[in-house]
Amino acid sequence: xxxxxxxxxxxxxQFSLDDVEVITATLDLEDVCSYRGELCQPLMGGFLLPxxxxxxxxxxxxxxxxxxxxxxxxxxxxxxxVLKDVRRVVGDDAxxxxxxxxxxxxxxxxxxMGSENSSQDTCSRARDLAGEIGSTHVxxxxxxxxxxxxxxFSVVTGRWPQFHANGGSNRENLALQNVQARVRxxxxxxxAQLSLWARGRPGGLLVLGSANVDESLTGYFTKYDCSSADIxxxxxxxxxxxxxxxxxxxxxxxxxxxxxxxxxxxxxxLEPLKDGQLSQTDESDMGMxxxxxxxxxxxxxxxKCGPFSMxxxxxxxxxxxxxxxxxxxxxxxxxxxxxxxxxxxxxxxxSYHAESYSPDDNRFDLRPFLYNxxxxxxxxxxxxxxxxxxxxxxNGDQGRLEE
Numbered sequence: 573x574x575x576x577x578x579x580x581x582x583x584x585x586q587f588s589l590d591d592v593e594v595i596t597a598t599l600d601l602e603d604v605c606s607y608r609g610e611l612c613q614p615l616m617g618g619f620l621l622p623x624x625x626x627x628x629x630x631x632x633x634x635x636x637x638x639x640x641x642x643x644x645x646x647x648x649x650x651x652x653x654v655l656k657d658v659r660r661v662v663g664d665d666a667x668x669x670x671x672x673x674x675x676x677x678x679x680x681x682x683x684x685m686g687s688e689n690s691s692q693d694t695c696s697r698a699r700d701l702a703g704e705i706g707s708t709h710v711x712x713x714x715x716x717x718x719x720x721x722x723x724x725f726s727v728v729t730g731r732w733p734q735f736h737a738n739g740g741s742n743r744e745n746l747a748l749q750n751v752q753a754r755v756r757x758x759x760x761x762x763x764a765q766l767s768l769w770a771r772g773r774p775g776g777l778l779v780l781g782s783a784n785v786d787e788s789l790t791g792y793f794t795k796y797d798c799s800s801a802d803i804x805x806x807x808x809x810x811x812x813x814x815x816x817x818x819x820x821x822x823x824x825x826x827x828x829x830x831x832x833x834x835x836x837x838x839x840x841x842l843e844p845l846k847d848g849q850l851s852q853t854d855e856s857d858m859g860m861x862x863x864x865x866x867x868x869x870x871x872x873x874x875x876k877c878g879p880f881s882m883x884x885x886x887x888x889x890x891x892x893x894x895x896x897x898x899x900x901x902x903x904x905x906x907x908x909x910x911x912x913x914x915x916x917x918x919x920x921x922x923s924y925h926a927e928s929y930s931p932d933d934n935r936f937d938l939r940p941f942l943y944n945x946x947x948x949x950x951x952x953x954x955x956x957x958x959x960x961x962x963x964x965x966x967n968g969d970q971g972r973l974e975e
Contacts (some may be wrong), residue, residue: 574599577607593878597805617661617775618679620764622756622798623709623781625684625697628806629782629966630833631814634821635805636680636780637705640672641825657817663774673706680707681767685756685798687714689844693836700829700927710763717755718835722748737844753797760798778802781921786811787873788920792858795843800921807923810869811838811862821863838862858903873929879907883957894959900954904947911943920975 573583574597611683619636623629646654647669659667662678667674672843682926684698695711702709726732733748734740740748764777783793783800785808793799806814815834822830837853855861860868871877871885886899918941 576603615660615663615775616778617768617773618681618777619780620681620683620758620760620767621707621776622685623682623698623702623707624782625694625701625833626838627811627814627818627833627836627838628784628787629698630638630701631784631806631809631817632780632782632804632831633680633682633701633829634706634818636707637672637676637825638821640669640675640679640706644669644672650898673952676706677708678706680762681710682707683710683712683763685712685714685759687718687752691750692703694839697829697833697836701827701833703898704827705825710731712759712763713971714755714759717759718751721755721890722750737846747841748796750794753794756798757796757800760801761947769880780805781807782813783921784814785809785923786862786869788917789869790858790865790909791907793914793916795916795919800919802921804921804923807921808927809924810866810929812866852937858909860902864902865906870929872906872910879903879947880953880957883954896958899967900958903954907947907950908945911945911947914943916940917941929936 574581574595576599580593581599584593607907621629621632621636623633632724643654646792647658652790655668658669658675658774682698682702683741684695686695699709699711722732729741733744734744735748736745760779764779765778775801779801781799781804782801783804783808787793788807809817818830818834821827824836838855839853857867867886868882870881875881875885877885883900884901886894886903887896890899
């Protein structure tokens with residue numbers, strides 16, 4: 573068949589036994605140009621990022637800021653193509669960026685999506701960083717939306733779930749965290765589509781994600797939350813590398829707000845505060861530190877280690893800080909998280925790959941996403957190996973093997 577712009581203008585016989593059939597049609601190729609021009613509207617007018625005040629989202633924000641620095645330098649160096657592209661994106665043929673901060677205000681929208689479980693500290697860190705890089709920053713309270721969704725559930729079931737701190741079960745506690753996370757994704761896309769419309773500008777914004785490779789590998793995020801975006805610039809970067817990047821940005825771009833962000837404990841802020849202070853931290857939820865997770869993740873993804881081979885490597889790598897039993901516990905815990913949450917990898921936001929350490933499994937890693945989460949044979953091999961090892965007088969009896 574012959575088609576143009578979605579319309580079939582000529583076709584051969586629907587059923588034919590001929591080896592070859594020739595059909596012809598006369599087309600105006602200018603129609604294709606006009607049609608594609610329509611598809612380009614509304615154009616992409618910049619980026620939107622849910623900015624939580626933590627290391628991950630701040631890293632994505634700094635990547636955009638550094639892009640604005642490069643753009644302004646190119647314009648200053650009389651790069652006419654860059655200037656043309658900038659003018660097209662901001663929708664102003666007479667615009668010339670004056671400095672990175674001013675350009676960032678045009679291209680970049682950040683939003684802090686707070687709730688009753690958010691602390692003033694994270695709100696202030698997000699606001700201060702947005703002020704230093706120049707992004708258009710808004711505060712959005714999600715409590716009304718969350719309560720509305722829970723109200724629908726309550727009307728249907730007659731039950732209102734409670735956080736664990738308020739006497740609720742683990743299922744209730746997890747569901748309440750997930751509702752908050754997923755509401756943020758919905759709001760991010762709403763504001764991305766209509767923020768420029770509200771300002772009288774054409775086009776929409778691309779939603780940027782901020783889930784690092786370590787969290788993605790263990791599944792430490794809510795499926796279809798703010799990790800769901802159009803593109804995730806840091807999806808192939810570990811937490812430890814992101815911290816190094818922020819330290820560089822603080823020095824290179826004089827972003828003093830990053831020092832407080834680097835010093836703060838990573839937290840999702842999805843559970844109730846205690847006396848106004850954090851009651852939830854990422855490392856406590858995950859059961860291991862990010863420094864440990866970065867090592868484990870590279871062994872799994874780059875070295876292709878399974879539970880037993882990873883254990884054998886780590887008992888030597890961590891021999892000065894952890895006993896073999898403690899190493900076994902961390903390896904087992906990681907592989908349980910990895911296998912239970914691996915289904916999330918099939919929907920992970922596309923990332924930029926700077927190296928072979930990546931969680932982008934549905935495009936980058938062809939291993940299965942369904943595993944026996946008990947790893948019976950592999951974990952038994954670890955236990956057998958430990959039983960053959962001499963106990964350390966200092967820490968050989970620490971910990972207990974997980975069954």
